[in-house]
Amino acid sequence: MRVNVYSQELTDEVLRIEKPSNTGITYSAVQFILHSSERLHHPPEDDDRSAVTFWLPKSVKRRERLAQAFEEAARLVRTAPRETGLD
Template sequence: MRINVYSQELTDEVLLIEKESNTGLVYSAVQIILHSSDKLHHPPQDDDRSAVTFWLPKSEHRREALALAFENMAKLVRNARSETGLD
């Protein structure tokens, strides 16, 4: 699967999400909120904004691997050629 998010859709809003399953387990995720139309939004309890959600693994080892991947992505962003992309 490939997910494309264009630079015009990016915001600086990042959330920690926690959801409890019907088995009582709590799952955590980090979510990057994307720009979306104000026409989509209703009451605050019905947050239907566009987002990319990364559900976190259970083990500390895999969580650290994911954190390192995000840190590596940040380094690549900072070092990419400045003339690429759109605003």
């Protein structure tokens, strides 16, 4: 699966969310909120904004590997050549 997020959709809003399941397990995730029109949300307190959600693994080792992948992504963003893309 490939997920494309265009620069115009990016925001700086990142959330940690937790969702309890009916099995008694609470799942945690990191969610990158994307820009979307306020006209899409009725009522306004209904937070159904677009987002990319990364559900966290259970083990400390796999969580650390995911954190390292995010850190590598941040390094790549900071060192990428300047583009003529849209903001």
